[in-house]
Structure formats: structure tokens, C-alpha cells
Amino acid sequence: MPEGHSVHRIARQFALHFVGHRVAVSSPQGRFAAGASELDGREMTDARAVGKQLFLEFDHSTWLCVHLGLYGAWDFAGDITADATVASANGRMGQTNQRGTILDEDAAEDSIASIGAPRRTRLRMAEQEKLEAPIESFPPEPIGAVRVRLLTDDAVADLRGPTKCVVQSPEEVEATLAKLGPDPLVDDPAEGEARFLSVVRKKPTPIGLLLMDQNVVSGIGNVYRAELLFRARLDPHIPGKDLPEETIRALWRDWTHLLEVGVKTGQMLTMDDLDPEAYRKALAHRDDRHWVYHRAGLPCRICGTNILMEEMGGRKLYWCPKDQG
Incomplete structure (x- = not known):
């Protein structure tokens, strides 16, 4: 999708x-x-x-x-x-x-x-x-x-x-529109962040489900969910209400950043600070573009632990049990 x-x-x-x-x-x-x-x-x-x-x-x-x-x-x-x-x-x-x-x-x-x-x-x-x-x-x-x-x-x-x-x-x-969560490219940045924070911090729902809920935040699908959670080093199962305020704000700001990159490049590029050769490879191949998405059983790019895959919200979730544990 x-x-x-x-x-x-x-x-x-x-x-x-x-x-x-x-x-x-x-x-x-x-x-x-x-x-x-x-x-x-x-x-x-x-x-x-x-x-x-x-x-x-x-x-x-x-x-x-x-x-x-x-x-x-x-x-x-x-x-x-x-x-x-x-x-x-x-x-x-x-x-x-x-x-x-x-x-x-x-x-x-x-x-x-x-x-x-x-x-x-x-x-x-x-x-x-x-x-x-x-x-x-x-x-x-x-x-x-x-x-x-x-x-x-x-x-x-x-x-x-x-x-x-x-x-x-x-x-x-x-x-x-009233039923949709904020979109970083549509809403005022501060207002969108405040709306996202207000909803997430009240929910007992795991953050891995909240990020896919279009009533909570607009536009995030399976790829961005996995990558946002890894970039934040977040366990997907933590309830939204248990997350620190600054962590929730950081998630919104990172989604803003990744969405802007996606619109600019036409790619779901979720790895930052790549050298020119790595950047070219990332644009050319999905395997060089993501931290954890579609990498079940492969070693984590950071710690070497095998990436896990599980069903969450009817979709495949990829995550590192050590870096996000």
C-alpha cells in the first residue's frame, strides 16, 4: 500500500x-x-x-x-x-x-x-x-x-x-479530514506535533500499532513504522502512555524528516548521513536503504543480532530485539 x-x-x-x-x-x-x-x-x-x-x-x-x-x-x-x-x-x-x-x-x-x-x-x-x-x-x-x-x-x-x-x-x-491524524506536510508543525503527543500519551495501545493508526498520525505504513521505531531504538510493544514526552515529540519530528526525504527522492530512504557511494546504492536498491525493514533473520546493522519479524496489526513488523529491547 x-x-x-x-x-x-x-x-x-x-x-x-x-x-x-x-x-x-x-x-x-x-x-x-x-x-x-x-x-x-x-x-x-x-x-x-x-x-x-x-x-x-x-x-x-x-x-x-x-x-x-x-x-x-x-x-x-x-x-x-x-x-x-x-x-x-x-x-x-x-x-x-x-x-x-x-x-x-x-x-x-x-x-x-x-x-x-x-x-x-x-x-x-x-x-x-x-x-x-x-x-x-x-x-x-x-x-x-x-x-x-x-x-x-x-x-x-x-x-x-x-x-x-x-x-x-x-x-x-x-x-x-477530521478523522485523520496530523500530516507533517499539511498541518502546522507545532500544532501537528501537539496533536500527535496528546493522543499517543493517553493510549495503552503499543506504539507499533499507534504509528499505523491513521487516526493518530497520517501517512505511516509498514515500512516507515519499522524504520521509525528502529531509529528511535523503541520496543514496538511499549504502550504509548508509557513513552516519555520527548520520545513522542522526537518520533513526530523524525517522521517529518523521513516524509520530506521520501517526497524529495521518491524513495523510502531511512538511513541518514550516507557517503556518496552508499547514497547511490541506497537509491538503487531497497536492500541498502533500510535499517530493519524486510531484513528478518539478517544481522542488525548496528549490533549484529538477527532481526525479528512478527505479525502486529495484521502486518509484518521487523525489529531488533537488542537495540530495541
Whole structure:
């Protein structure tokens, strides 16, 4: 499932190529025909991500709300701008099973807006990001079961397999947002930290579950959970209410840092202070990118103890029993 950095990058792609444009909306698959009819012909006026959810506003009055879930993906095509890290990858990027990329020395742009001229191509954005072959005609024919197609004069976005895809009023969007925990890239930093602290310190729930609870904090998934806990040297089973205040604040600040890195690089890069060669390896391969995630049975990078894997909250949790014991 895409974690917060991926959805923020998708929102930025919409902001760059769709906001300010009138959009033809259709449902090639047919399952979203009524919603598509309601949005068709309107101008997209905003694109924002909060945690794992995407909100696209039309005519300042109606929103398309999308949660990709486990299988959802957006395919962009046309005169779109690809992120430098995607353009140099020639393969999957962004999250769990990606092959990654090796950047040129001067290819460390901060965002999709900083790369050069757009190219008429196809880009998939989901759990991984994949730059595909250039398209021969525009718009390309829909591929597969496309729930929603958003089309402008120059760009098209096709949505497949989402868990959630609904039209909402501003009031309904506010109700949805009210249920979500703070997002470091959306909330005021101090207010977000205070909200996170207030909730965690009251909960008897293990911190390893709280970090995955989107009502507590937005955007953290299985990879970031494991890495945040290791970076803090925290036992995943400690109840939130038993954590010192400064530890909780430090978790929020570290999540802010890692989310910013993820949006910038397109990678869930959780190891800091890497030398240039190690940085290139980390961007290229997941095995060189994380402290504990997906390393069950392998020695801890710090102490050499074998990394454990257990089920927590229905997902695999990786942790070091010595450094986090």
C-alpha cells in the first residue's frame, strides 16, 4: 500500500498538470459513471494529499476523494513532467518492491517541478513509480479496468483498482479530514506535533500499532513504522502512555524528516548521513536503504543480532530485539 510520500507526489503531479485546467471526466470501466458525470467539464482547482488519501477539487465546490489501498494506481500520460529520480530509473520506484535508480551527480532536483521540459510519455504512480515507453498518440486508449479517466488538452490520468473513489461535498471532505491524524506536510508543525503527543500519551495501545493508526498520525505504513521505531531504538510493544514526552515529540519530528526525504527522492530512504557511494546504492536498491525493514533473520546493522519479524496489526513488523529491547 502506498505510504504518505507517494500520495503527496501524486498530488504534486496533479497540481502541476491538471489544476487550473478544465477536465473531461469519464469512467471507461463504468463503475464510476455517476460520479464522472457530476465532475465532467469542470475545472480542477486544487490537489492535495493528507496521509494516504488524495483530494482533487473541482470548481471550488466538489471533490474527488481517492484512497489507492493495496491495489490502486494512477497512470499519467501526455505532456507530463517526470521527476528526475523517475526519469533516471528505467524501472520501478517509490516503495516496497522497487528496483530504484542511480542518480547522476547533477540530478538531485527537489521535485517534479524542477526537472526540464515535459515529454509525451506514460508514468505509473502507485506503491512504486514506473516510467514507461513514450506514447504514440494522445490520448492513449485506456488499459485495463479504468475506474476514472481525467483528461485535459495535454494530459490524462487513469485510476485503477482504488479502495475508495467517491465524490464529496466540502462538508463531507471536512468530515473525512477530521478523522485523520496530523500530516507533517499539511498541518502546522507545532500544532501537528501537539496533536500527535496528546493522543499517543493517553493510549495503552503499543506504539507499533499507534504509528499505523491513521487516526493518530497520517501517512505511516509498514515500512516507515519499522524504520521509525528502529531509529528511535523503541520496543514496538511499549504502550504509548508509557513513552516519555520527548520520545513522542522526537518520533513526530523524525517522521517529518523521513516524509520530506521520501517526497524529495521518491524513495523510502531511512538511513541518514550516507557517503556518496552508499547514497547511490541506497537509491538503487531497497536492500541498502533500510535499517530493519524486510531484513528478518539478517544481522542488525548496528549490533549484529538477527532481526525479528512478527505479525502486529495484521502486518509484518521487523525489529531488533537488542537495540530495541
